[in-house]
Amino acid sequence: MPHIIEKLHQDHERVEQLFTKLQATSTGAKKTRENLCRTLAQELKAHTQFEERIFYPAVRESGDGAGPKVKHALEEHREVERMLMRLEKMDVASEEFMDLIGQLQEAVQEHVREEEDEIFPLARKGIEEEDSTQMAIRHDKMIRDVRHHVTR
Template identity: 40%
Template sequence: MNVFELLKQDHERVRRLFSELAKTQGRQKQARQDLFHQLKRELLAHSHAEERVFYPKLVDQPPAHDIIEDGINEHHQVEKLLHRIEGMPVETEEWMSAVTDLDQMFEHHTREEEARVFPKARQLLRDDQFEPIGTQVEQVENEERRRTPY
């Protein structure tokens, strides 16, 4: 699949999980845990695949350097908060408010990516690279998903 289509689908998948999570109540502990686990798996698969496959294709291109650095920093912030949430009791308001923060952080990141990084990358890469890079991203994502089992 075209790498840009694929990465946008990832963003949508994560957005859906956040909105499912927002609908849960504190007493639905199991539902929260299951959704959070899916969220974690999808977020990590997406970030790691971008870092291992997508960003390296752009990193030698000076005009893309800064935006990639921003992207990586944002991934790290997301991961840090993700791990902090794992240590919180799932039924609490504190937990939901941290999940909401994570949602906002991710939303900011995806908007930046869709508005700035993808258009820049479309210019810097050749059209015939879009599909093969998409295939590589997908492979790494699947490997990463297998590393975060239930």
């Protein structure tokens, strides 16, 4: 089983791919935009939920000044959530929608950078192999459950 931070990195890449696909859609492709936006929101929610319930608490326990970093990351999650809520109410064919997608992409990229640069090294050091494996199993299950809901 890959280390939990490999799993989380793969999630980050998948989210970035969804942004790229969204940016490439034309204004008329309403259904495609809606579907991509829904998938993006679900992936982001599943990922952040996993981090908040399982991953961040483990990082926090690793000590090494992890507390403030996790606190900052949680604030960024809230910001992303607020943007997703605003997106839900928008017309996907509007300019505002794509503007906000751009802002969300930047916010997520910045968050991912900080997470990978500052939190992942702590996790790599502080989380035992066995715990990482347990987390990776729970991660896959949580992501699978969300995808199952979306496709049903």
